[in-house]
Amino acid sequence: MSDLTIWIVIVGLTAVTLVTRSLFLVLGDRFPLPERVQHGLRYAPACALMALVAPELFVTQGAIDVSFGNPRLIAGIAAAATILVTRSMIAAMVIGMAAFTLLRLVA
Amino acid sequence: MIPRALFGREQNLANIRRDAFLRGVRAVAPATIATGTWGLVTGVAMVKVGLSTIEAIGMSLLVFAGSAQLAALPLVAADAPVWVILLTATVVNLRFVIFSAGLQPYFRHFPLGRRLILGYLTTDIGFALFLSRFARRPDAERGSPEQVWFFLGMAAGNWVAWQGMSILGILLATQVPGAWGLEFAAIIALIALTVPMINGKPALVGAATAGLVAVAAAGLPLKLGLVVAVVLGILAAMSAELMLERLGARR
Numbered sequence: 001m002s003d004l005t006i007w008i009v010i011v012g013l014t015a016v017t018l019v020t021r022s023l024f025l026v027l028g029d030r031f032p033l034p035e036r037v038q039h040g041l042r043y044a045p046a047c048a049l050m051a052l053v054a055p056e057l058f059v060t061q062g063a064i065d066v067s068f069g070n071p072r073l074i075a076g077i078a079a080a081a082t083i084l085v086t087r088s089m090i091a092a093m094v095i096g097m098a099a100f101t102l103l104r105l106v107a
Numbered sequence: 108m109i110p111r112a113l114f115g116r117e118q119n120l121a122n123i124r125r126d127a128f129l130r131g132v133r134a135v136a137p138a139t140i141a142t143g144t145w146g147l148v149t150g151v152a153m154v155k156v157g158l159s160t161i162e163a164i165g166m167s168l169l170v171f172a173g174s175a176q177l178a179a180l181p182l183v184a185a186d187a188p189v190w191v192i193l194l195t196a197t198v199v200n201l202r203f204v205i206f207s208a209g210l211q212p213y214f215r216h217f218p219l220g221r222r223l224i225l226g227y228l229t230t231d232i233g234f235a236l237f238l239s240r241f242a243r244r245p246d247a248e249r250g251s252p253e254q255v256w257f258f259l260g261m262a263a264g265n266w267v268a269w270q271g272m273s274i275l276g277i278l279l280a281t282q283v284p285g286a287w288g289l290e291f292a293a294i295i296a297l298i299a300l301t302v303p304m305i306n307g308k309p310a311l312v313g314a315a316t317a318g319l320v321a322v323a324a325a326g327l328p329l330k331l332g333l334v335v336a337v338v339l340g341i342l343a344a345m346s347a348e349l350m351l352e353r354l355g356a357r358r
Contacts (some may be wrong), residue, residue, distance in 0.1 A: 001186050006162050012193045013179060014169040020200035021172075021207055022226025026219065028211035040345040041209035042242035045235030046310050047317035047340030048202055049301040051333050052174075052231065054318035055325040056294045064322060072291060076298055083299045089137040096295035100288060 071103035120252060127253045131260020134240070138232045139268035141296030146269040148290050149173045150276020151283050156180045160277060167273040171227065171266070175199050201334045205341075206234040213241070213250045213258070228262035230269075232300060236261060239304050308351060313344025 001009075024033075057076040058064055068074060079096030083089070146167075153163040153176065170176055175196040182192045206229055214225050237258050241248075248254065276283070283289070305314045317340025324332030 001157075001183055003159070003162070005189065006158060006183065007165075008189055009179065009183060009192055010162065010166045010169060012189060013166070013172070013175060013196050016193050016197045017170055017172045017175055017200055017203075018223060018227055020197060021203040021229045022223050023204045024207035024211045025214055025222040025226050028208065029215060033208055033211075036345075038208075038212065040341050041205065042238060043310055043313040043341050043344035044205055044209055044337060045239050046301065046304040046314045047337045047344065048205075048231060048333075049235055049297060049304065050314040051317040051321035051336035051340065053294060053297050053301055054321045054336075055332070056291075058322045059325045062326065072294070075291070076295065079295045079298050080302050083302045087303070089140055089296065089299045092299040093140060093292065093295055096298070097288070097292055100291055100295075104288075 071100050074103055075100035123252055124256045127256035128260035128263070131257040131262075132264045133260075134236060134257070135233070135261040135264040138236060138296075138300055139264055141293060141300055142230070142232060142265050142268045143272040144289065144293040144296055145173045146272035147276040148293055149176055150273040150278075151280045151289075152177060152180055152276075154277055154280035156184045158183075163277045164274055167270060167277070171230075171269065172196075172200065173269075174231075198331060198334070202231075202337055203229060205337060206231075209238050209242075210234065212246075213237075213254055216250055225258070225262075228259075228266065230262075230265055233258070233261050233265050235300065235304060239306075309344040309348040312347035313340040316340045316343035 024031075053076070057070075057073045058066060060070060060072070066073065075096050078099040079092045082095040083092040086092070150163065150167065153166060154160070158166065166176060178199045179192050179196050182195060207226060210225070210229065214222055217225070240257075241254055244254075301314070305311050317336045320339050321332050321336035324335050326332075327335070
């Protein structure tokens with residue numbers, strides 16, 4: 001890909017990202033959402049983050065893998081348990097990465 | 108008397124803004140571990156795909172969207188047509204349309220230019236932290252200086268962490284081995300952010316649904332599964348809330 005094309009891609013990505021991120025901020029006055037929908041959007045944060053994370057833990061090379069042989073899943077559960085108990089981001093990172101590294105060495 | 112009173116009030120507003128901004132910075136501080144790790148991963152990835160240092164830094168500063176950048180990079184490497192790359196990024200970004208609808212009541216009083224700046228600054232983590240903090244507040248408080256400046260403080264912390272680590276990744280790309288498992292560190296940081304947000308039964312039902320759907324739909328192209336999962340998760344949470352209300356009313 002030429003340098004010019006790469007810059008076109010960069011400017012294009014900037015534009016589509018700005019449009020999607022601002023769409024309702026800009027058009028929301030003209031197309032107001034029903035109160036019910038607006039209210040339901042309070043659940044969007046937890047849903048969006050969970051939807052980002054879950055496939056990374058449960059899917060290995062295109063196949064669902066729920067087993068002790070899946071280091072990502074086990075390390076992810078360990079990290080989730082750590083944050084539940086300690087509420088500490090650092091502790092969750094340390095425990096999660098330690099579990100991940102150990103399990104990969106064993107496997 | 109009047110100018111003094113006026114000055115006093117402005118001084119007061121300036122204090123409110125500064126305090127809210129700093130509270131935003133503090134609130135986002137733990138999350139910058141996630142943001143920074145993603146930024147580092149993205150910075151390394153841009154250079155590994157063949158972007159020059161200037162191109163990679165330009166992409167980081169202008170686009171400021173990790174998932175869209177990471178989705179576009181393999182297509183750049185494969186010399187895909189520009190419109191395919193932009194369409195892919197748009198689909199990956201669709202969740203931001205939902206976020207913008209969630210934020211609209213808070214920023215509706217601003218002119219177009221400022222709305223675009225607020226849009227540019229909206230990230231997954233920023234949106235999640237902001238709405239989980241303020242969605243249960245009374246409608247009258249929506250868009251108050253405290254809330255807007257809290258958002259700006261959070262966004263500033265997020266932006267600095269992302270750009271700093273992304274540029275670090277760009278500069279050190281050739282020295283970072285792939286075997287470190289950096290990508291997984293970013294996932295763990297996201298998990299640590301997600302768990303505390305699942306507060307209450309409807310949120311639990313919604314998050315579980317979103318997770319299940321995202322896993323089941325992981326094979327869909329262009330990360331479309333992500334959008335389907337978010338929509339179904341929200342619907343499930345709303346249904347659960349409605350059912351719990353009815354059960355409560357019957358008692």
